[in-house]
Amino acid sequence: MSRLRTAAPRQRIHAADGPAAASDSAVQQLAAIMRAAKSRDALYAAVAKWLSQRPRFAAVGFFTAGENATLDFGPHTFDGPAFDSDAFLTNAIATAEQAQQSRLTVTTNAANIRNVTLISVPLTSSNANPPLDQPIAADVLTAAIVTSPDERADDSLLQLAAANIGMWHSDHRNTELQRQLRSTAATLDLLATIETADNFRSGCMALVNTLNQHLRCRGFVLAIRKRGRDHRLKVEAVAGMANVDSRSSLTSSLIDALHECVDRATLSTFPADDHEDRTALLAHRKLCGELQATKLISHPLKTTDNQVVGAWMAVYDSTDIPADADTLLRVASPRIADALRLSQQASATFFRQPANKARWRWLKRFTVASTLAAAVLAVPVQYRVHCDCAAEPDVRRFIVAPHEGLIEKTFVQSGDVVTAGQLLAAMDGRDVRWELAGLAAEREKAAKEHDSSLLQGDAAAAQRATLELRRIAAREHVLQRRKVQLQVTSPVNGIVLDGHLDRVENAPVTIGQALYEVAELSPVTVEVAIPDDEFSNVAAGFEVSVKFNGIDETFTGTIERIHPRSEIRDADNVFIAEVVLSNASEQLRPGMKGYARVEGETHSLAWNLFHKPWEHLRKSLPF
Structure with a gap:
């Protein structure tokens, strides 16, 4: 609307009076208007209509703040010829602007209208910095009140209405703020929904x-x-x-x-x-x-x-x-x-296209799995070599025939456990006994010849008889020793490994012929067959765990020595490592087979799993 500037009539500016003079019914009516209002314009229209119906209120209107804080007419009841003049409108606007700027109630006489007073009350809020962009503090309530000369206009109802309007704006501002907070929280949830x-x-x-x-x-x-x-x-x-x-x-x-x-x-x-x-x-x-x-x-x-x-x-x-x-x-x-x-x-990029989404998911899973696998393969693990093994006696003893003759009887066979001094076999002693009997006769004869030669004074014959007696005595000593050796006994505690005369009697033997082979049971040497491709991973002093077929117990020991030369066993080229076990319980027997586990040096799990394929690959390469 156009802005006309005229000389302002006499004005009175005073602080806003409280609404103490308002009646209880007015308070209740205003409260009902506040509850029913849904918008600012509806509130202003209802309040203007209600005030216009009050005694002495000729007209009521609201000035609302527009752009650049200019005031425009809002809902009002300024109707009729008395209020249509430019002078009245200019007077009303000037009064409202003064009330807006001073934030105080402004009272002035209406221009060109007798006995009418204009009262402008600024609509303020309890919050000087409202959180929302709403023109509460810039709006002005203006009323034309009929008064007699020198009568001060009563603005209590205007003050009451202004206070209720301020509370209504505050409530609506708080409600709107709560809505925006809820909307912000909901927005965050929606953004998270899109992002995930x-x-x-x-x-x-x-x-x-x-x-x-x-x-x-x-x-x-x-x-x-x-x-x-x-x-x-x-x-x-x-x-x-x-x-x-x-x-x-x-x-x-x-x-x-x-x-x-x-x-x-x-x-x-x-x-x-x-x-x-x-x-x-x-x-x-x-x-x-x-x-x-x-x-x-x-x-x-x-x-x-x-x-x-x-x-x-x-x-x-x-x-x-x-x-x-x-x-x-x-x-x-x-x-x-x-x-x-x-x-x-x-969604248009490679990793977010639907056709490649599964590939991207697989790639991420593969990367995670590869990282975990690499971490697991880097774990240090002790390397173990698994080998075949066999128990062998630590010391072997061969029992041979002490002289030529016949085996009269055998008392043991292969596999029997014997003790030191135990009778193994008996040789036939009849030839020895017969020869000893003949030598006894010859000794008596030589003794008589010796005595006779001494009586006859034949010194030479006596000397010959003496020598003959010595020969007979030596022969008797040999035969007596042979007689003692007719009993073949075991020199040690052990087990009979081999018996060539098992269940044989009257068999001829020659001097030095092997009759039995006896081995001690404790200690026992375990021969561990190390494959030739594992030879570099095994050394003397490594711990070995041995388990034999048919025995639940696991034996442990250390490698005493490794043969420097390989052997062929069961069509495999192996190096023999010796492990000595005490065998105090004598459970182990020579010739028993089993398997051994050699505890080697510590390497990564990857080396333990892949060093053999890598070695084979290197050997197969032409360079």
Whole structure:
């Protein structure tokens, strides 16, 4: 409106008086107006109408702050010829501006109207820095009150109304702040839903399903603008529907309604309270009829740099609509638009394409598995060599025939355990006894000849008889010794390994012929057959665990020596390592076979598993 500047009439500025003079009924009526008001304009209109009906109130109006803090007429009851003059309007505006600037109640006489006083009361808030951008502190309540000359106008009702309006603004500001906080928390949850999705499509589905549950609506629709020159929207996801038929008439109506929302570039609600909005939302009207819905709420998805990504819409078929539904759609729109644009751009890259998603997941799993495998293979483990082994006696004793003759009887056979001095066999002693008897006769004869020669004084004959006696005595000594050796005994405690005369009697033997082989049972030497490819990994002093067939006990010892020359055993080229065991329990027998485990040096698990294949590979290479 035009601004006319005239000389201001006499004015009185004073601090706001309290509403103590107001009646209880006025307080109750104002409280009812505050509870019923849904918007600022509705509140101002109701208060202006209520004050105009009070005694002495000729007219009431509100001045609302516009751009650059200029005041514009809001809801008012300044009707009639008395209030249509430019002088009155200029006077009223000047009074309101003075009250706005001074934040005090301003009282002045109305221009060109007798017995009428203008009172302007600034509408202030308890919070000097309101959290929301609302012109509470800049609005002014102005009333034209009929007064008699020299009568001071009573502004108690105006002060009461201003106080109630301030409380209403504070309550609504707090309510709006709570809605925005809830919307911010919900926005964070929605962003997390998009970020944790496997791809753009699943992120959109998770988004609409989450919003559909949070807003308690019948359905929720998300449309994304296509790339390229054609900026048409495409229905990307619908709550509760895995697939959307893009050729159906309902989908076309959805796209038209969302395009209408994008073109309006603001929150669109149908049915709308404003008649102009109701007539402008033709596509929303059509869609609401097709869906038989009670309300549609849509909002464009614009990024923080004002780029349109798409639009979304909530569909309700009941009156149970959350109060913060429109706030959430409006507040969350920029952040969700940014997240959707980034997710859509990322979906075009190699690692986020659906065709390669499984490959990327497999690559990540393979990387983790390889890292774990490398860590496990690097663990130090003692290397062990598994070999065949056999028990052999530590000392072997051969019992031979002491002289030629016949074996009269044998008493042991192979495998028998014998003790030192035990009779093994007896030789036939008849020849020895016969010869000893002949020598006894010859000795008596030689003795008589010796005596006779001495009597006859034949010294030579006596000497010959003496020599003959000596020969006979020597022969008798030999025969007596042979007689003692007719009993063949074991020189040691042990086991008979070999007996050539088992169950044989009257068999002729020659001097020095081996009759038995006896080995001691303790200690026992275990011969460990080390494969030639493991020879470099074994050394004297390594601990060995031995287990024999048929014996549950495990024997342990250390390698005493390793034969420097390899041998062929069971068609394998091996090196023999000797391990001496005490065998105190005499469980081990020579010739017993088993297997041995040599505890080698400590290497990594990878070396333990792969050093043999690596050696074979190196040998097979031509260089």
